[in-house]
Amino acid sequence: MPELPEVETVRRMLAAHVPGKRVATAAVSRHRLRTQSLAALPKQLEGRAFAEPRRTGKFLFLDLDGGMTLLSHLGMSGRWLFSPAGVDALDEAMPHVHLRLTFEDRSRLWYQDIRRFGMLRVVPLDRLAKDPSVKLLGPDPLEQPPTAESLRACAKGSRVAVKTFLLDQRKLAxxxxxxxxxILFRAAIDPRRAAGALSLAEWARVAPEIGAVLGDAVARMGTTFSTYRTIWNEPGQYGEQLLVYDRPGQPCRRCGGEVKRFVQGGRATFWCPACQRGRGNTRKHAQS
Ligand SMILES: [Zn+2]
Structure with a gap:
């Protein structure tokens, strides 16, 4: 599923190409994204010009003129694909394309989503902060980098595992x-620990790794396992950098021990039990 680095990669690429472009035609598929019909989109989008795209967490706000924004979430498998004017980068026979925008300069921007868990809605900018999909989002960790103190305050009293805490979009988006x-591997924190039980010193290990991991992943255009692509239909390159994720049974890149996988809150967690010991582990790890 695309996370912040993948969505930020898409945002940066769109920011280089779509601002100022005006929609000549918009066509939608007859399918729904989740439960939502796309039938209203062509009328809402035709004639509007794109402004600078913005992002909070995994949500993209493709701002339009006239005080509107196209709210986009990639869900499990959403992709924005771009074809510049005079280039035929998009194949008309491509399946699962749910929105086809053609700009006045004949460049094109398509939204493809195989599993259809994504979201595309036009929302007035003055109602965006109250939109049900957006209003509960916590701060974006690249826009507002968390500190040890802010994380500890946010986790105060929480009994959920710290891994699950980091996934809560209301805490950090x-x-x-x-x-x-x-992040937890690099911070040497056991993912099973209760979030509320981490000390300030432990949060002080987590806080900088949040920005470091997300920043490194943005620099490599995110991680592709199956469906994520950039607007040029390219995979992300961060997969080669992963230290524990999707490496069960393989040697830990720090200690040589075995990377383990277990299921936590319905999601797979990958970790090194030797490097991420329980309470009291204050071992410092050199960055490789
Ligand atoms: Zn290890």
Whole structure:
């Protein structure tokens, strides 16, 4: 599933190409995304020009003129694909395309989503903060980097496992299953620990790794396991950097011990039990 680094990669690429472009035609598929019909989109989008795209967590706000925004979430498998004017980068026979925008300069922007868990809705900007999908989102960790103190305050009294805590979009918006495992490995924190039980010193290990892991992943255009692609239909390159995620049974890159997998809150967690010992582990790990 695309997480913050994948969505930020898409946002940056769209920011380089779509601002100022005006929609000539918009066509939608007859399918629903989750439960939502796309039938209203063509009328809402045709004639509007795109502004600078923004992002909070995993949500993209493709701002339009006239005080509107196209709210986009990639769900499990959503992709924005772009074809510049005079280039034929998008194949008309491509399946699962649910929105086809053609701009006045003949460049094209398509939304493809195989599993259809994504979201596309036009929302007035003055109602965006109260939108049910957006209003509960916590701070975006790249926009507002968390500190040890802010994380400890946010987790106060929480009995949920720290891995599950990091996935809670109301606490921090944008971290998903891949990066939560990586952050906790790099911070040498046992993913099973209750979030409310971490000390300030332990949060002081977690806080900088959040920005470091997400920042490194953005720099490599995110991680592709199956469906995520950039707007040029390319996979992300961060998969080669993963230290524990999707490496069960393989040697830990730090200690040589075995990376383990277990299911936590219905999601797979990957970790190194030797490097991520329980309470009292204050071992410092050199960055490789
Ligand atoms: Zn290890």
């Amino acid at each position: 944008g971290i998903g299953n891949i990066y939560a495992s990586e």
